[in-house]
Amino acid sequence: MFAADLVRKISLPISIEFIRVQSYGNRTESSGVAVISTELQIDIIDKHVLVIEDIIDTGTTLSRLVSYLKEKGAASVSVCALLDKVLRRKIPLQLPPGSRFYRGFECPDDFVVGYGMDFAEEYRNLPYIGLLKPAKYSAVSD
Numbered sequence: 001m002f003a004a005d006l007v008r009k010i011s012l013p014i015s016i017e018f019i020r021v022q023s024y025g026n027r028t029e030s031s032g033v034a035v036i037s038t039e040l041q042i043d044i045i046d047k048h049v050l051v052i053e054d055i056i057d058t059g060t061t062l063s064r065l066v067s068y069l070k071e072k073g074a075a076s077v078s079v080c081a082l083l084d085k086v087l088r089r090k091i092p093l094q095l096p097p098g099s100r101f102y103r104g105f106e107c108p109d110d111f112v113v114g115y116g117m118d119f120a121e122e123y124r125n126l127p128y129i130g131l132l133k134p135a136k137y138s139a140v141s142d
């Protein structure tokens with residue numbers, strides 16, 4: 001949802017591609033391993049790439065994705081993230097030269113859902129960002 005809203009504000013000629021990188025499964029903690037489950041379909045050699053993320057938590061997903069896009073020959077890999085859980089970072093964001101990092105808001109260490117963000121695939125369709133009550137996820141076992 002964030003990506004859909006953001007790209008409608010960009011008037012430059014751009015190509016848009018969706019890549020699914022998963023690391024959470026149905027749990028509230030990152031597995032620490034990010035898996036790219038859809039391969040890139042367009043040629044990005046010597047292109048300037050902007051990754052649009054809803055939220056950065058441990059940094060596992062972005063780290064994997066940035067490496068992947070560099071391997072695919074991107075000239076630069078910038079990142080625009082709506083929310084950034086800075087306090088939860090385990091892998092620092094390392095972008096190639098000439099890349100930029102755009103952060104919407106710093107996010108507290110709470111479980112947020114809505115506006116595309118899920119818990120166990122639920123709540124993505126909420127038209128706002130909300131805090132999930134701990135009682136909602138503490139009953140789910142890892």
Ligand SMILES: O=P(O)(O)OC[C@H]1O[C@H](OP(=O)(O)OP(=O)(O)O)[C@H](O)[C@@H]1O
Binds near residue numbers: 057117
């Ligand atoms: O910084 P990290 O600890 O890697 O966490 C951030 C990632 O977690 C969420 O995706 P998730 O893996 O839940 O999959 P989803 O995009 O299908 O919701 C979110 O959309 C980020 O991509």
